[in-house]
Amino acid sequence: MIASARPHKGASIRLDAVDFDFGDMAMHFDLVVEPSTIAAIIGPSGSGKSTLLNLIAGFEIAKTGRVLIDDTDMTDAAPALRPVSMVFQDNNLFAHLDVASNVGLGRSPNLKLSEADHAAISEAIRKVGLAGKEKRKPEALSGGERQRVAIARALVRNRPVLLLDEAFASLGPALRHEMLDLVGELQTETGMTVMMVTHHPDDALRLPSMLFFLENGKIAASGPAKEMLSDKGPALLRKYLGAKDSAL
Amino acid sequence: MAAVRSLKPLAGALALAFLVVLAGGALLSLATEALRGSTEGFAAFDSYLWQIARFTLLQALLSMVLSVTLAIPLAHALHAHPAFPGRAMILRLFALPLALPALVAVLGITTIYGRNGLLAAVLKAAGFDVTPNIYGLTGILIAHVFFNLPLATRLMLSSLDSIPEDYWKLSSQLGMGGWARFRLIEWPVILRNLSGIAGLIFMLCITSFTIVLTLGGGPRATTLEVAIYQSLHFDFDIARAVSLTLLQLCLTIAVLLLLSRTGRPAEEAFSLNTVTQRFDRPSSGAKFAHGMLILAALIFVGLPIAGTVVSGLAADLSRILTEPLVWRAILTSLILGAGAAAFSLVVSLGLVMAREYLATARRYAPRSAFERALDLGASLIMVVPPIVIGAGWFILSRHFVDPFSLAPIMVVSVNAAMAIPFAFRILRPSWDTAASRHNRLCSQLGIAGWNRFRLIDWPVIKRPLGAAFAFAMALSLGDLGTIALFGNNSIQTLPYLLLQRMASYRTEDAAGLALILGLLCLGLMIVADRGASSLEKIR
Known part of the structure; x- marks a missing residue:
């Protein structure tokens, strides 16, 4: 299997001019995540955060463009054949097992x-x-x-890629931080590449990560989370953070 | 997900094929027969035929009006008194007629209103010299109201239960009286569901067979379904049967079209209704009136059931149960019933799996023709009534074989088809909920095919399957329509034997058999009900 061929190592993720129609919204993604790094994805609801992960995991198929994982074309591969594990917000477990x-x-x-x-x-x-x-x-x-x-x-x-789709969104703050620390430890240990969708910008600060800010199905801004979330970050992002920013 | 090929659409296509062949074969047979003997067939649309059609509509209309108008005050009374003594028991009793085979209920009704019934005895003791005669329109109406009043009441009660608690708080605060509450809060909700409930009951009464067969009084009080049966089973008048069947089909479709405009009644849960807090204090006058109304309904529904039990126990059960003929009928009923139930589950599950698979695969695209056909297939039997299917195949098969030799196949197929709409409704929510939870996870972990069914789907679907099986088997066990058409001396089910004993006036035997049949069906219905209500809790 793909996974066992490269144990304990991260894979790169590349979306190459990927187009996807989500109902009426035309989405377009171009992004690169380096191997063994952590990427955080934030943005308003409906901006395409989950769709982005679904395209990588294979739950959605790109209309045009390519999805490359570890430099291998995975655009049309079945979910089970991709070197990816995904954790959802809920329904991760079979209740009868x-x-x-x-x-x-x-x-x-x-x-x-x-x-x-x-x-x-x-x-x-x-x-x-x-x-x-x-x-x-x-x-x-x-x-x-x-x-x-x-x-x-x-x-x-x-598998060398772990996708977290608001996996900790339903947990309280302390528990969420605990889980993020666990992911951080495991990431350091295994070297896997982590991509997480989150509603909380401070999640991105808790682990050393790259930040991708999504708006209307496009990546509107990206960069190291520390810079992006600072006062010198892009105006776009500061506007989204809004009240929270002024409260800080 | 798209790359994984699945056998589910094939399962759905096979299920659909069965339904299409079953209904299509019957319709085709009727159509060819009508064209072949066209002059004879259409000449048969004489005044007698129109009289039957008129009576069919009249009795259905009267049954519906009586059931619905009585159900409105009754549902109101039951809703207004959440603490009425034995309320839960009464509601449970109101669910009983649905579980009771029509033949058993008919016997129960004759023990009360019949020539030698309780009513006759009471009248005689009071010095009146009248013998009640229930054969004819009166008996049909009593039986239809016995079945449909509780149904209408339960449907209305569940729509009343859907009224938000805040309305009751508000009306209490505003000081609304009983009448104002009824007019402003309850009536609009009842009205919204009224046409659906009335339509459902009208439909049930138009296709009612057993009650009219046993309580109808000769040619003056007979319906299309019974006339079809008589022309095939006794007169062997094919031309007449064809025109009657086509008329019945037109009538059913016309009513269904009408129904689709009025909408369906709110789906009633299997479980008992919850009790709503109404925050009001009814006057003692209203309390008394409501109490009397509930009591009257209780007597009306309870007496025939009690009559069945009493006269059944009075019969010589120990002798009846030593008759080999009775045991053979019980065994035949159980085997055919289990066969029909198993078959209906296979077909329903095929439909449910295929339509969920297609719905998931198409994502946001509109439904394909195939997916729509799967949904329609589940309720095909509503459009083409069992008697039409039975008559069609009876007429078709006589060119090739002795129609009576087809009895087991026809009983299993038609009874299976009858249970499909119900099985589909029990299975689909469980399957769809589980699928929406598990699809992504399974496709990521590569769990598919047999592995998926064994590890993931079976544990989820086995309880609903059990409930649907019990329900379908009870339905088949109590059905008289198809076996009445195809039954003969070599193959007899319990209802068929019961009908024969009734026809030969062996009343005591009939009462004993009715009790056995009633208990069998009731037991299965209780299993189904338990299963289904435990599903509600899980969901």
């Missing part, structure tokens, strides 16, 4: 698992801090714990 099985599906889509698989699964569950909760069903977990399971599954899948 326990934690270990939900993570195990990352190893084998028919849940036929080898000894090595079981070991990897336990290790991933331990890494996200859920050791001892392997047999729990999702209903017996808190919101944060459920997202940890999804991250553990991404770990056992061992």
